[in-house]
Amino acid sequence: MSDTVNFGDQLVSPAEKTRRVGAVFSSVAKRYDVMNDLMSGGMHRLWKERFVARIKPRTGERILDMAGGTGDIAFRMAARGSLVTVSDINADMLAVGQDRAAAKRIEGLSWKQENAEVLSFGDAAFDAYTIAFGIRNVTDIPAALKEAHRVLKRGGRLFILEFSTSDWPGFGKLYERYADAVIPRIGKAVAGDEESYRYLVESIRRFPTPDRFRAMIAEAGFAQAKAEPMLGGLVCIWSGWKI
Numbered sequence: 001m002s003d004t005v006n007f008g009d010q011l012v013s014p015a016e017k018t019r020r021v022g023a024v025f026s027s028v029a030k031r032y033d034v035m036n037d038l039m040s041g042g043m044h045r046l047w048k049e050r051f052v053a054r055i056k057p058r059t060g061e062r063i064l065d066m067a068g069g070t071g072d073i074a075f076r077m078a079a080r081g082s083l084v085t086v087s088d089i090n091a092d093m094l095a096v097g098q099d100r101a102a103a104k105r106i107e108g109l110s111w112k113q114e115n116a117e118v119l120s121f122g123d124a125a126f127d128a129y130t131i132a133f134g135i136r137n138v139t140d141i142p143a144a145l146k147e148a149h150r151v152l153k154r155g156g157r158l159f160i161l162e163f164s165t166s167d168w169p170g171f172g173k174l175y176e177r178y179a180d181a182v183i184p185r186i187g188k189a190v191a192g193d194e195e196s197y198r199y200l201v202e203s204i205r206r207f208p209t210p211d212r213f214r215a216m217i218a219e220a221g222f223a224q225a226k227a228e229p230m231l232g233g234l235v236c237i238w239s240g241w242k243i
């Protein structure tokens with residue numbers, strides 16, 4: 001990895017990026033779920049439903065939901081009978097997730113604080129690895145993809161949901177204008193934190209295109225790496241197999 005990486009539009013050291021991303025999610029953890037609804041007009045729920053429909057979680061399957069945060073993806077997979085480990089680098093996000101799981105009486109989940117770049121799990125421990133709106137926040141993305149490959153069994157599936165770049169004429173620019181002008185203001189009004197939401201907008205803009213990220217997944221050793229763009233690629237599901 002190079003000496004500097006982007007934290008949003010700023011260049012910082014890798015350690016500083018990890019620290020600042022930690023501060024962002026600790027700051028927003030308690031308002032994270034309501035903010036997702038406000039910023040996306042509820043659309044994140046549809047994207048997450050589609051994501052889980054692609055994963056097709058099965059009863060008894062072991063699934064690692066990395067950067068699982070407050071549990072949105074894990075809850076949907078546990079409802080289908082999978083044994084889900086929710087992992088996140090941020091203890092504050094996990095704490096909100098655990099409270100939500102208890103309130104909803106969701107069972108079959110285990111919770112573990114982990115950095116996606118250096119997992120403590122053994123080789124071939126999981127049938128599937130999922131990461132939703134998490135990978136763009138990871139400092140060393142190739143390292144995280146390699147770890148995903150290591151902890152999957154042969155025949156295991158990788159699924160990634162993330163913002164990317166829309167190739168619909170005009171739509172990408174329109175979204176950028178909305179994101180720049182509106183999201184930090186909602187962040188200020190609702191979560192009392194404009195800066196964290198400015199980072200989230202900037203980090204979305206900097207994420208690779210669907211095709212470029214598909215190539216990164218293939219470079220990490222996954223077979224049949226595929227990108228399924230939604231809204232022209234503004235949001236995208238990538239998948240791959242460990243064979």
Ligand code: SAM
Nearest residue numbers: 025067068069088089090093115116132134137
């Ligand atoms: N997956 C959840 C969802 O879809 O609602 C949460 C997504 S939230 C936008 C991004 C999450 O990535 C945060 O909870 C953050 O703590 C986590 N994260 C950032 N860097 C990470 C890392 N290196 N390892 C694990 N989790 C990380």
